[in-house]
Amino acid sequence: MPPRRVVILEAAARLIARRGVRGLRMEELAxxxxxxxxxxxxxxxxxxxxxxxxxxxxxxxxGAYTDDRTPTEAPPRERLERKLMLELQDDPVVVxxxxxxxxxxASALFEPELxxxxxxxxxxxxxxxxxxxxxxxxxxxxxxxxxxxxxxxxLTALVEGLSQRWLSRSIELGEAQNLLRDxxxxxxxxxx
Amino acid sequence: MPPRRVVILEAAARLIARRGVRGLRMEELAxxxxxxxxxxxxxxxxxxxxxxxxxxxxxxxxGAYTDDRTPTEAPPRERLERKLMLELQDDPVVVxxxxxxxxxxASALFEPELxxxxxxxxxxxxxxxxxxxxxxxxxxxxxxxxxxxxxxxxLTALVEGLSQRWLSRSIELGEAQNLLRDxxxxxxxxxx
Numbered sequence: 001m002p003p004r005r006v007v008i009l010e011a012a013a014r015l016i017a018r019r020g021v022r023g024l025r026m027e028e029l030a031x032x033x034x035x036x037x038x039x040x041x042x043x044x045x046x047x048x049x050x051x052x053x054x055x056x057x058x059x060x061x062x063g064a065y066t067d068d069r070t071p072t073e074a075p076p077r078e079r080l081e082r083k084l085m086l087e088l089q090d091d092p093v094v095v096x097x098x099x100x101x102x103x104x105x106a107s108a109l110f111e112p113e114l115x116x117x118x119x120x121x122x123x124x125x126x127x128x129x130x131x132x133x134x135x136x137x138x139x140x141x142x143x144x145x146x147x148x149x150x151x152x153x154x155l156t157a158l159v160e161g162l163s164q165r166w167l168s169r170s171i172e173l174g175e176a177q178n179l180l181r182d183x184x185x186x187x188x189x190x191x192x
Numbered sequence: 193m194p195p196r197r198v199v200i201l202e203a204a205a206r207l208i209a210r211r212g213v214r215g216l217r218m219e220e221l222a223x224x225x226x227x228x229x230x231x232x233x234x235x236x237x238x239x240x241x242x243x244x245x246x247x248x249x250x251x252x253x254x255g256a257y258t259d260d261r262t263p264t265e266a267p268p269r270e271r272l273e274r275k276l277m278l279e280l281q282d283d284p285v286v287v288x289x290x291x292x293x294x295x296x297x298a299s300a301l302f303e304p305e306l307x308x309x310x311x312x313x314x315x316x317x318x319x320x321x322x323x324x325x326x327x328x329x330x331x332x333x334x335x336x337x338x339x340x341x342x343x344x345x346x347l348t349a350l351v352e353g354l355s356q357r358w359l360s361r362s363i364e365l366g367e368a369q370n371l372l373r374d375x376x377x378x379x380x381x382x383x384x
Contacts, residue, residue, distance in 0.1 A: 019302060020214060020298075020299075020301075020302050022212060022214040022215065023214065099301055102298055102301070103298055103301065105298075105356050105357075105360055106212075106294055106295055106297075106298035106299075106356065106360075107212075107298075108360035108361070109212075109291055109294070109295070109359050109360055110211060110212050112361075114360075115360060115361045115362070118360055118361075118362055119361060119362040119363075122357065122362045122363075123362075150370070150371060150374060153363070153367075153371055154350060154371050154374070154375050154378075156353075157350055157353035157354050157357055157371070158346060158349055158350050158353055159353075160352075160353040160356065160357075161348075161349035161350055161351075161352040161353030161354075161356075162349050162353075164297050164298065164352065164353075164356075165297075165314065165349060165352075167301050168297055168298075168300035168301055168306075168307060168310055169300070169304075169307045169310075169311060170307070170310055170311040170314040170315075171311075171314075171345070175345075178342070179342060179345055179346050179349070182342060182346070183346050186346075186378055186379060187378060
């Protein structure tokens, strides 16, 4: 059984994905996690801290599920594509993670204490994708003179935009996947 | 003075941008708009109808402010760039519109009755951008074999992603603008 702290973070991600940040009450979370309110506050002090830790947890979990399913011996370009494409999958953990991430992103407009953690998590994600772009040897001498960090920022922002469109049912999953696959090809050249 | 219906929709967009959809109460909206609750329900029947009409209002307003500020005699490529770039401006109406749009997008995960209106508004926006891409004569014979509607969908999804990152303070406005400008160049070829 995972440590209580992780059980609480998993329950928080689940509740945020299901009903949003704005409806999240500490007492309800304690019930969902099967712990006492006392233990919840012992681990996370207050609601704001809990939300920031949940954001980090979601970010780490996304890093883990995309890494776990990407063979490390594959060429960098393939690892890059898999890592980005894995964010658009009809898999319960991916859906929950993306829904919670999008909701925390939207909530940060109204809850300023989330912004710094969100900014840092976003920068980490961009840096990770940029490193793969560099490894893939792309981004050099391209017509627009673009650098790998800018390409990474565009691709991850596009993942967020497509993910929100898919989860809000404005586009089908297959269409979102095709758009992202082609965006990678457009950014890095060649076919995806 | 604009018709009462418009006054109500403006007040709804303002409140959603300021505090989110989830905190929006009909009584509070009536007070913000300076009308009676009776008049509010007379015009919009219920909260769900009000939210859908607000979504359409926001979409039309975005169409209007981007059209108004884009000279119709300019070349299509320039009109396309201006129309997309105008969504990332430090202008009170643009900020309010983008914040409300992003919040309605995020809320649609939890309020399914918003989805159809959102899907239609997104499709209209994509079609409008695709028409400009076609007029600009781009999107033909490109290396990835991409079509104008796919390019438009990627560019508008990127606008949404960048806009949410800017409004949640993960990136500076200037960086968001540079990323979008380069994305247009990457999609359509040539320099922006």
